[in-house]
Amino acid sequence: MKKAADVLTELARPSNVATHSSMALVGSVDAAGAAEDKKRQEKELDALRRKPKLQAIPTREIGSFQPAPWDVLHTLARAVALARRGAGRGLAEHWGSLKYSQALTGGSDAYMKLSAEGRENADYYKALQSDELGIGFGLAMAKQVLTLRYPQHMVSIIPADTALRAGWALTSRDKGPRAGYRYRPRFFAEVWKPGEPSRVFPIETKGNHSNATTSHDQLASASAHVEAVHIGSWNETPSLVFSTELPVEGPLTIHALHAAGGEGRLHHSAENAGKSLNYFVEDENFFPGIQPPTKGDKVLQKEPGFHVTPERHEWFRHVLARTSAAGLTAFAGDSAATVQYLTKRQGSRHFTGFAHAAAASVQDAHEELLGIQFVGTDHVFRLNRTRVEAFSGVSKDLFHHLEAGRVEQYRREIYVRRDAWPVDTWDSKWRGPVSICPDGSVLAMRVLT
Template identity: 40%
Template sequence: MDSAAAAIDKKRRGNGQEALRRKPELRPVTRAECERSIELTPWQVLHALARGYVLPSQGMGRGLAEHWLSLKYCEALHGNRAGCMDLTEKGGSSERWYKAMQARELAVGFGLAAAEHIVQQRYPDHIVSVVDTSTVLRAGWALGGSQRGKGSRPRPDYLIEAWKPGEPSKVTLVACRGNHQKPNKRTGRTRNTTLQQLVKGSELTEGMQIGPWNTTPCLMLSTELMGQGGVVVNAVQSPGETLLPLRTPHGPGNADEEIRDKPGIPYPNAIHIPARDGKRARTVDGFQVPEKDLGWFGQLLARTAAAGLTAFSGGGPTTARYLTAHQGKAHYTAPIFAATSSYHDADIEIGDTKFVGTDHVFRMETVRIEAFSGMDSRLYGLIRDGRLEEYRQAAYELRSTRDNTDGTGKWNGPISFHDDGTVMALSILPIHRRRPR
């Protein structure tokens, strides 16, 4: 990575550009936090992908565009002879446009699944929530650059909050990228594309600081979809720990209280870098959450995560109540269309638990498949009624009662559960042949 970063900086200087800031300290992920392999099913990857994309893909076609984005990859993944997840023949399609889209999107599924696993190992008695960074930042910051044509400001792709009732939440910044490069057959080393993506992740995560500079832990991940022996996720980390102020269910600043967009958060030259390596202290451009705003940021993070849960379940107006105006509240209060919208009007029973959410029937060639995404009805009811702090307490108490399994109860298909109460379930429907009149 150091060599790849040096080559990038040399090229930028040759073009008259400044070198970009990156994380000053990077380390490998330790064996205690992640073994060399993670036990994971394809539907768990699709579940992670759907949860990651559900809020940032706002638009009038939100039902099909958001909830079911992941389902086009149902035929892309399988287990190879080595017992590792791999691309199928269809998944390895040679069309360049498809490969680019597949690498970008499956990188989110695999990257988030790996990042959640690592954070869960760090905080084993916590629940892990994933929130899209851009959706969070819209409540207080301008995402675009100040100069026309410069694009958006660097920032991580996702925030992972590890939370437990009665304890401060822990936040980790995550950047996910993906490619179809294969390791060198002779040396086994990762190719340059993966290294460049990890360097890019270091630049993105450096663009956001929560509290004092360089104290928030970061994970940079690059997924190789055509690696030797299956799918390979390369990960490096920047160490640290960021704690958000403790909230109490009925105390000041709890997540049940509605918050508004926070105007006036300083943005240009907001990040304060202390003196180090012989350089003077300086201020640079970037997203900075000041220490005095950590309480507000914790509320914002919890409410945005709740909006993601209800959007995943087809929440509509329920999703809107947890978003600010700048976060896209209007998208979920606008009229919806039957052909493209999803609504929480479907339910399934798994064991003794009822899940409420939304469903969709799609086809893969001649096979009709039903897909359901939703939440435990008890937990969804608490969020629907605005009792977010009670939801977190109830979800924490229920977290150990569910297990991922190929099929449970009357549902004849793969199911993915998550500790936050969400579920994604797939099932092949029987063939109904139409008879001529």
């Protein structure tokens, strides 16, 4: 059994991560999709509508991927802060990432792989571990790709279900005309710069403890999920799909593809050009469906999915910005600040009132990490019999903007500071791993003395 201090040291150590994106992968994914459609046909089910013309991602965008395990867990924690999957009901979902503190191993001269504990967990919690680590690695890779592609922009990751619920009823529990379509992306990446239209990428991330063949199947399925959201014209929304292969033996590999497209831009509408992101958003009740282009004079029937048409661009940009802000305040443990950013259907009620024991988080902690003051919440638990403390939060000055509902000011400031954040993964004064993201969030852990 490793000492807790050794575990923390490994969490801060960057490792090489193998990536795979090629025309051969495109062919394998297309073949996997065709095989799945044949099975569906035998069951008298319709073929799935998948993203056409998936492409390999250039090596310059996916190569040299060397995250520390702690950075991957930070990405996972931020992504699920609004997940509402467990008893925490969205109040402390992000602490679930800590169960993978000993799941990964590697080093600067090695490729990252499952540790002995990660391999053991794969035998008992295969689906959960591969799914959640797949989210962490896929989104970390997505952020690298988009940051390299758009170097003068910020990249925000937003849970797609939470964002879509502001306009559509996704399940029978939601009020409004129900979509009834289970294929949709898990995340959106908003690529933005103050004063310019945003660019939005639907993202689907998956993971498995099997092999490359399983990743081919997962990418074929992921293609159907990202195809379910169109922003602008038919089949012109750029997308990213990932499947992380976490074998019990050997290095993990991120298989990645993308779909190009000239749309996905959220333009400002003339009548709402001056509307601030600080204003509340109300639930809309859009009818689901994506409108294909007409054939001559014939208007085709809508396809299942969600269509952000031009008149909805400004509204959707507003929703994405405020949902992203909600994820940050939830990550910092402030349920009262989170409520203001979510509509009723998005789950604002989950951040009010009663919370289950050991599931709530409270914004009452202050820490200085790598020379920056942060406010947030903490969590104490035992790691191999040693008491350790984890801290999640947001830079103090930025959090005050979010707490007061000043989304515009927050976004302007993080854009200016996007390249100024520390890149160190260890704070000697804190005595533990530290991960700071360009959005101003931080995740840190140390041994309690």
